[in-house]
Amino acid sequence: MTDQRSEQIAANLGKVRARVASACAHAGRAPDTVTLIVVTKYFSADDVRRLAALGITDVGENRHQEAAAKVAECAGLGLRWHFIGGLQSNKAAAVARYSDVVESVDRPKIVTALQRGALDRTEPLEVLVQVSLDRPDHDGRSGVRPEELLELAALVDQQSMLRLRGLMAVAPLGEPPAPAFARLAQFHDGLVGAFPQATALSAGMSADLEEAIAVGATHVRIGSAVLGPRQEFV
């Protein structure tokens, strides 16, 4: 699909890729060590097709109904679908059937529900555990508390149809991203120490991808910087 919207997305993608390359250069990393996930929540299946035509291989969604519909509409594009949103245990089995990676695993009940759904798959489901970077006295964005991270990761690791691949986090509100991502990097070191295959570190969004790449993010999740502002209504 090539039209005016495609050209706009292509221009935005160029800017984001340049930011990633520059952040990698600053960190002494090769640019191909960072995978760009374009977050397509609130945007149409047509935009997903435009992204695929522009060479994007990984997309992210955060709401079950919207994700399920878009995955079905965009079948055959060879995309990897990352589920990055809060999970309800009664939806998790369904999410496990159509996602390639679930990045937002934050409690034991979700692990067992994902395993149940993943039993219908031919290939194991890739899983990242989401850790909270909130200070203990702050009201949480979601994620497992750091002191419970290894226990939750072990539960993922025990499931026959789940593959523990790494860690995900969102920068907390009310604090600059750099120190929070520095804590994240320590949590990731601890995780990899216990589970050497958990090498993925998904961190960094439109506003803070540089800070995430500086501490070793292997995946950045970029929405608005590529697709523009979202029409969110809650």
Ligand SMILES: *Cc1c(COP(=O)(O)O)cnc(C)c1O
């Ligand atoms: C929406 C979302 C993003 C993308 O955010 P932008 O600021 O638009 O880049 C990344 N990660 C998660 C978990 C999200 O929900």
